[in-house]
């Protein structure tokens with residue numbers, strides 16, 4: 001017991017698929033009496049194993065009202081990542097629990113990944129490479145390919161990542177239009193034109209999704225919305241799977257009403273090999289890795305643990321997302 005004197009709480013990493021939690025342990029040294037690393041997937045597992053946590057760090061673990069009601073000591077839930085859609089924010093606020101994310105660790109990585117996905121679609125690199133490996137060395141099989149300088153990118157969600165994507169695609173010479181009901185034109189660089197969502201979808205040669213998953217954005221790109229896009233247009237989604245209706249997307253790709261799509265995120269992850277979208281040659285998918293680089297992974301872990309350290313020390317949190 002002696003060695004825990006002056007320490008301020010139990011910190012539980014409820015789930016995390018990282019190779020170690022050494023960074024978190026070093027940040028929490030002197031503040032946490034214990035840093036416990038678990039692999040909770042279900043509500044029942046969290047309830048059974050995290051009841052003594054003063055600070056809880058999560059990756060995908062579902063923090064529902066039912067779970068939160070059974071965490072009597074919890075003062076902070078820190079999420080590794082930006083999206084906090086797995087946490088019932090209202091329930092956390094009701095119980096005075098700070099919910100925090102790490103909003104800025106992967107802005108460059110995600111926008112680079114969205115750009116890479118866009119370029120795979122527009123320059124047809126994976127498709128051309130696959131043709132060559134099948135013995136077909138013929139660029140005409142890749143028609144049509146268009147010059148980016150005459151194309152329009154439509155960005156849905158103009159926060160950190162959306163603006164970084166706007167900056168990068170503007171640098172390619174693309175016209176940039178965007179939809180975000182919460183930003184004003186004055187907040188944006190002059191090269192971004194704010195338009196209604198319908199107009200963004202109808203005008204863009206590439207639509208890139210960068211809004212959070214909320215009750216408003218869930219299925220926001222449903223069949224009628226996707227049908228507003230040009231048949232020659234591409235869709236890129238590095239935000240959250242449930243924002244795009246996958247059944248509708250499958251239908252449009254099958255009907256050739258869209259030229260292709262690329263997603264880093266699916267409604268249900270991991271996506272099974274039998275996923276209907278995977279049979280389309282013009283559909284690309286990556287395993288929710290847009291955020292990742294060696295550097296961003298370390299920054300994410302450090303910042304999540306620093307936020308827990310602040311709250312356990314009684315300091316103001318830096319990245320609180322809920323209000324109470």
Ligand SMILES: NC(=O)c1ccc[n+]([C@@H]2O[C@H](COP(=O)([O-])OP(=O)(O)OC[C@H]3O[C@@H](n4cnc5c(N)ncnc54)[C@H](O)[C@@H]3O)[C@@H](O)[C@H]2O)c1
Nearest residue numbers: 082083157158159160161180182210211212238239290291
């Ligand atoms: N694939 C990955 O690895 C990965 C990594 C990080 C973030 N993400 C996703 O990217 C999203 C964006 O991240 P960010 O750092 O830019 O967040 P951010 O909070 O800086 O920006 C989100 C923007 O979306 C806007 N928005 C909210 N509701 C909207 C709506 N109905 N329609 C259009 N726009 C709306 C907000 O006003 C805000 O400007 C996150 O919520 C997360 O889900 C994915």
